[in-house]
Amino acid sequence: MNYKSHIYGGVAVWLHAGAALSIGVNDMLVTAPVAIVGALTPDLDHPKSRIGSLVPFLSRPISALIGHRGFSHSGLCVLAMALAFSHLVLMDYPDWTLFVQAWLIGYLSHMLCDAFTARGVPLLWPNRARWRVPLIWIRTGREPEMWYVLIMLMLGLQAFVATVGGAQPYYVLLWQMAQDSPGWPWVESYLLNPLRALTVIGG
Numbered sequence: 659m660n661y662k663s664h665i666y667g668g669v670a671v672w673l674h675a676g677a678a679l680s681i682g683v684n685d686m687l688v689t690a691p692v693a694i695v696g697a698l699t700p701d702l703d704h705p706k707s708r709i710g711s712l713v714p715f716l717s718r719p720i721s722a723l724i725g726h727r728g729f730s731h732s733g734l735c736v737l738a739m740a741l742a743f744s745h746l747v748l749m750d751y752p753d754w755t756l757f758v759q760a761w762l763i764g765y766l767s768h769m770l771c772d773a774f775t776a777r778g779v780p781l782l783w784p785n786r787a788r789w790r791v792p793l794i795w796i797r798t799g800r801e802p803e804m805w806y807v808l809i810m811l812m813l814g815l816q817a818f819v820a821t822v823g824g825a826q827p828y829y830v831l832l833w834q835m836a837q838d839s840p841g842w843p844w845v846e847s848y849l850l851n852p853l854r855a856l857t858v859i860g861g
């Protein structure tokens with residue numbers, strides 16, 4: 659995916675997180691740039707990516723060492739960052755929790771967006787298997803990529819604005835719709851099951 663898609667995707671996922679964690683409007687505005695930088699950072703492993711071309715002295719050695727879509731796109735990398743932040747930053751500066759969350763969620767949004775592309779992401783790196791979301795595979799730079807992130811952005815906006823305004827975010831409405839309509843097998847398989855999986859992870 660190109661950098662614009664990752665910016666929109668990062669904001670979209672951060673808006674969902676803002677809705678889920680009940681983060682206020684001001685805090686969201688202050689932390690959004692952190693989420694955006696987090697969403698661009700995994701492509702530091704590619705000297706021709708937008709962020710990589712800004713800091714070639716970093717992206718060239720990283721690319722030579724680990725290659726594109728390797729360690730920087732893995733669960734191990736996110737785990738290492740989460741541990742490093744919780745030990746080095748949050749022990750001394752607990753007020754920075756929201757910024758750390760914004761960074762990590764922005765970073766994860768990058769991997770989620772890349773998982774929608776045909777190349778997938780090596781989630782369990784150093785295992786070479788690449789993981790993809792088995793719905794729509796997008797070729798980088800093609801038009802559907804933009805549609806996909808714009809839809810994510812609209813959904814994120816709806817979820818966040820609805821939560822701030824005391825209304826139901828779309829995923830709660832879908833959940834209720836799915837529960838009220840057990841006769842719709844597609845709702846069960848495409849919406850309810852992923853939501854159940856998310857609930858297990860979140861709980």
Ligand SMILES: [Zn+2]
Binds near residue numbers: 700701727731768772
């Ligand atoms: Zn990437």
